[in-house]
Amino acid sequence: MSKHLIKRSALVASVLLSGVVASSALAADIKAGKAVYDKACFACHKSGVMGAPKVGSKDDWSPRAAQGRETLLDHALNGLNSMPARGGNPSLSDDDITNAVAYMLDSAGLELPAAGGKAAKPAETKAEAPKPAAAPAPAPAPVAKAPAQKPKIQFNRLMKGRDEWNPPPAEDGIHDPDNEGTYMLQPPREGMAGFASGISGNRVDWVQTLDSGAIAPRYDRTDPNKKPFVMDLNIVREVKGSMPDVVYPHKQHTEWLDCSNCHPDIFIPKKGANQISMAAILLGQKCGVCHGKVAFPVTECKRCHSKKKKATAFKE
Structure with missing residues (x-):
């Protein structure tokens, strides 16, 4: 094998290796970002509380990523509108916030923009030489339109619909939406997922939920081992x-x-x-x-x- 060929092979291997290393570093950042998201960001960004961009929604994240890296991270670090600084958790470092943003962008099929740049766009194909126009395809057969769905009729317009049950803390009219700590509380729908359903209140049948073992409430505030005195009468x-x-x-x-x-x-x-x-x-x-x-x-x-x-x- 000639020296020229050996040098060329080494150069190709070096380029490929650097790409693998860069890809691994990005994956590590996104993995670390998911841990930060699960800890401090999910309460708002999972359900879109107060207009927060939902994780996995390209429509929500594309216009924000288009603002560029500096603006995007500035809003996450210092807060904007209802978004508290550092997600309401001042212990998070700049790297934690950057990784969390990278993870949420990745979940929407986007990449964190480079410094001084805009959002990464999907690769565009190179322009090709124009080809002769093909014969026009025959017109497709008309497709029958699906009948318009009838609007849902609610028995009592004053009663809340299913989508309005157990709203997030910042929207329940009880907690202060201007308090950063409100957004760190777990949304009721997540906390009560899998519980036996009821027909009133918070829509949970607490007796059945307790009987099923899904919850084990503490009987005494200071003694976790104290058992209740149950009277079956x-x-x-x-x-x-x-x-x-x-x-x-x-x-x-x-x-x-x-x-x-x-x-x-x-x-x-x-x-x-x-x-x-x-x-x-x-x-x-x-x-x-x-x-x-x-x-x-x-x-x-x-x-x-x-x-x-x-x-x-x-x-x-």
Whole structure:
């Protein structure tokens, strides 16, 4: 083999090796950026809170990347509009933020622009010599248009639709959207994913979720090993008229609460000592201390009025 050929082969190998090294370095940055994203950025950029560009959305990231590297990183480091500086986490370094931005751009099929440059664009094919025009293709057969979809009819326009349930903290009307810490809270939809579904409140059936083992709430704030005193006893309250009788299950309540939460301030533990009515409950008394506030509302009648009355024979 000639010396010229050996030098040429070495040069090609060097170029190929440098490309592999550069590619590995970029992959490492993106991998590190994903770790930063999972730690500090997902709360806003996964669901697009307050207009944040969604991870994986090319439409969201393309116009931002077109502003150039310096502008893009300046907004991430120093904040812009609802975007807090460094994602609300001042402990993140400049490299952490750069890697996180690179990861989110990569998820959208884009690259972090080079210093002083704009966003990388897809490679363009070289111009070719014009070819003679081909014969025009026959016109395609007309395609029947799909029938227009009817608008969804909501039973009660005042009720929130499914997409509005459990909004992110910054949009729930409870947390302060101007507080940087709000964006570090986990969105409820992520935290409650996989829980048994309910038909009211936050749309979770907490009793079924607890029974399934999906959650294991701590019974004592300071002692994680303390077990609840569960009382498996049902109290039946007879109701006048045709409405089914009320069944109060101690088991489901004592799995969450200590007896002192209800006795004796709310319910006197003595037969016949408690006058309970729907009016009192709706005014926030008796069962209404919790139900309709932190437990399912009284509109779910069958969950309490669950014992059917015995049928009585009609006498002439």
